[in-house]
Amino acid sequence: MKTIGIIVNGATGRICSTQHLRGALVPIRDEGGLLVGDERVMPRLLLVGRDEDRLGKVARELGIDEWTTDLDAALADPSFEVFFDAAATSQRPQVLRKAIAAGKHIYTEKPVAPSVTEGLALLDLMRKAGIRHGCVEDKLFLPGFRKLAYLRDIGFFGRVISFRLEFGWWVFDGENTAAQRPSWNYRSTGGGGLTLDMYPHWRYLIEGILGPVERLVSANRTAMPRRIDESGQAYDVDVDDTASNILEMQSGATGSIQSSWATRVRRDDLVTFQVDGTHGSAVATLHRCHVQSLAETPKLPGFNANVDIKADYREGWGEVGDLEPYKNAYRMGWEAYLRHLSIGTPPAATFEDGIRDVQFAEACNLSAREKRWIEMEALG
């Protein structure tokens, strides 16, 4: 049995406590560690947060007896070799710099940095210090998108013509109903904004399935300019909460993204990703994936806008079955990172991949601001 000490920063946060701890690290611990080759790797967790009461509560609930509000003391402890950051986005560069200086290996939530420049500076420090790095890119592990990748691998689409990614739901403004997301998501000082928060995901999802993006053009807006925070105070939203984008891919395909925290859902899921190819189309949601091949494509009787032909266009689509036992998507990232630390196999995503994710969000924001196409150059 090999033990890997992991400092978990932001342990009381929503994503850390639910997904990284309850969904990934605690189950790995409870199963007696992760089997890597013929050795078991056991994560030893040290939780770090700001609020002692909340932190103690999370630690007790999860049966973890090591926790502290003193990040510097945690970083000074040589028995913990890994630093994982899932705290609020705005603090990330500062805490990662400290962790690098302390010689810890780094695994981090997205976005890995507020800008590409900052991300590259952190990467340079990590490389010089020989640090093993990884970042969270969880969505590709969701069943719906695994199925989409499988369709690509078996050549189901033929030549990909276009894609359409749609995301969104209604996040209440807090006036009469409490908001479902933390208020830092709606403040630039908190590292908020829909594009910076969600477009890192869209980058690896789109490029992971369809290859490199060549250029893009975007329009952003703030649909809900005033919100109420956790303490009942009204504040002005100074970041985008709605975005539209058009992409040209290196393959010649084109695509669009429509994202909003101010839309109501009448789609198959909170995220839908449609790919149209010469031989077939697919619509993936988080867990499912529907398909229509060329042979099953109905010959529609032209376009007569004045007659309701009462067609149900969802008929004639099949569904891809479950092809593997799907695990928690965050756990897949942790397993790959623990293997990376133990036997040197690649992590699911490196810090550099995370910078490409930030580059995409940055390009979308720049395009929206300057109202022009932006090239997605390869990172240096």
Ligand SMILES: NC(=O)c1ccc[n+]([C@@H]2O[C@H](COP(=O)([O-])OP(=O)(O)OC[C@H]3O[C@@H](n4cnc5c(N)ncnc54)[C@H](O)[C@@H]3O)[C@@H](O)[C@H]2O)c1
């Ligand atoms: N991979 C994903 O799907 C996914 C989903 C949601 C969030 N995230 C990322 O995870 C991170 C946390 O998001 P969340 O939704 O869990 O947020 P959250 O607000 O629920 O949690 C943030 C954590 O950071 C701490 N924190 C907040 N402000 C801080 C500050 N100023 N200084 C130090 N600590 C602070 C909080 O105490 C809390 O523990 C963000 O970087 C976000 O982008 C990733």
